[in-house]
Amino acid sequence: MYIGVIGAGICPAEVDGLAERVGAAIARRGGVLVCGGLGGVMEGAARGAQREGGLVVGVLPGEERKQGNRHLSVALATGLGDARNAVIACACDALIAIDGGYGTLSEIGFGLKMGKRVIGLGTWRLVSGKGLDAGMLVADSPEQAVELAFREVSKSIPSLETSAPST
């Protein structure tokens, strides 16, 4: 299971703490964490996952691997600029959006467009022009966000459900 954690590159300590707990919970369940590889929410989540021995992939916008934070198992310098946000959404089975800025908004849009589950944790509230809700799931805690992500992806992939009945 590949879970993306998306959020701003700079964030207050409280949000960093939430991101770290999300990353840790993903790793404990054996998920691969995919993020943008930079600071803020991306770094918090990577730190949490690394601490639990998880695999962490950072999909960087620039051309230099050293831009990545120091908690990445794989730092992929794409050179694509902001278009790398589409790669992150494409590569994941589900996305967890924490707080977040405009880049996060683009990733939420891509995730929903691509039919991925998007779970929000204190992130954007989105109401369409017709007054409809965007269809994100809302979590109250980091652990619940990760549980929702795993549960929803398992539902949509029958073979996963069979092979991992406890989730």
Place this chain on the structure above:
Amino acid sequence: MYIGVIGAGICPAEVDGLAERVGAAIARRGGVLVCGGLGGVMEGAARGAQREGGLVVGVLPGEERKQGNRHLSVALATGLGDARNAVIACACDALIAIDGGYGTLSEIGFGLKMGKRVIGLGTWRLVSGKGLDAGMLVADSPEQAVELAFREVSKSIPSLETSAPST
């Protein structure tokens, strides 16, 4: 001035009419219209701009130029899939979002991230995790949306303001 018109690939007749008026107003002011090149809002806007003799660029997600609607001056088959949304946002000075779905949401996010003016016409309402408004401008009519786009871009480009005092 390059103005992007973003919105869903399928839309009701009323929204198509708004898009056509937006496209026409952009062309009348001499702007280049950039869109995703497919149907719905993209086609409505392209039709309006073409009717007024404007230049219309369609940035297509697929590998086939024939996917483009028949109102494009240039149909650019990118082969990038949804990542072409980042190209549209990057290529424009301002974006006008009409109604819209999830892809539109990703483009709004990119536009705001890249510091472009984004004008909404019956599109997503966005409230950040901190309860702040996303900073989109809101228009009541197609013509007002285009006027806002031109006025705001002129403000941020002093040389344009000087050379085009009437806007």
Place this chain on the structure above:
Amino acid sequence: MYIGVIGAGICPAEVDGLAERVGAAIARRGGVLVCGGLGGVMEGAARGAQREGGLVVGVLPGEERKQGNRHLSVALATGLGDARNAVIACACDALIAIDGGYGTLSEIGFGLKMGKRVIGLGTWRLVSGKGLDAGMLVADSPEQAVELAFREVSKSIPSLETSAPST
């Protein structure tokens, strides 16, 4: 018909002259010229096509439209960096490679991979690991390169052949 002209961003006057003739010949035949939008071969070809009243599209690697040379009808700032070379190859029916450096090599590779005709004018000679020729067509003059491009594309698109028997 969309014809890409690819070559280095800096080139000697002689190569610039060849590029200008290629661009002019494309425009005279009513083709859309697609190039990377920068200097050297790209600028020479754009100048030639513009002089003949043709439509010229520059697909720029950076985020700023002003990086484009001044002979472009449309300057598309993609923000994709070198990955924009894949977009150029994808967008065209045929590619004409003039002289050229490493970026040109990547575009030749993409063009051949995507099944497009690639015509070389004083460009790379490519021999595969098995000793086979790469399958580029070789032209002796700018005008012949453009004629080859139009003839080969017409062959592979029956409907075009019917509607334009003289090519």
Place this chain on the structure above:
Amino acid sequence: MYIGVIGAGICPAEVDGLAERVGAAIARRGGVLVCGGLGGVMEGAARGAQREGGLVVGVLPGEERKQGNRHLSVALATGLGDARNAVIACACDALIAIDGGYGTLSEIGFGLKMGKRVIGLGTWRLVSGKGLDAGMLVADSPEQAVELAFREVSKSIPSLETSAPST
């Protein structure tokens, strides 16, 4: 050290064997292997690296992770199509081209353009329009190719040379 292995998606058994030895040698030296994630040379190299306990990243062109071969530590579905070749070149410190088709040619071009060392093993021979060699290094065996890659990258990164004097 991130080493890219590039080559065709279908290859004869002999070439597969060379790719496997290249992958194994990269893993034994502690390098991260980056490849396109599909079959042929990509699969052979991934198999070799996995066997030696190495980390293997597959950067896939499509939207489905399951397209990846079964020897990948990380399968990144980019959805970018052929443009993912630019990502592979960007992400690596050096590239090893084995045999190879047109896609390989695009990656060699990108690698050289981005200033990366490109080592050829029975791959394209490239002569520029001016009659100059393309500047690839040529290896006679898989092990020599990997040794060249590590040595050349160490040279260009002084801090690496200091910490790994034996290479």
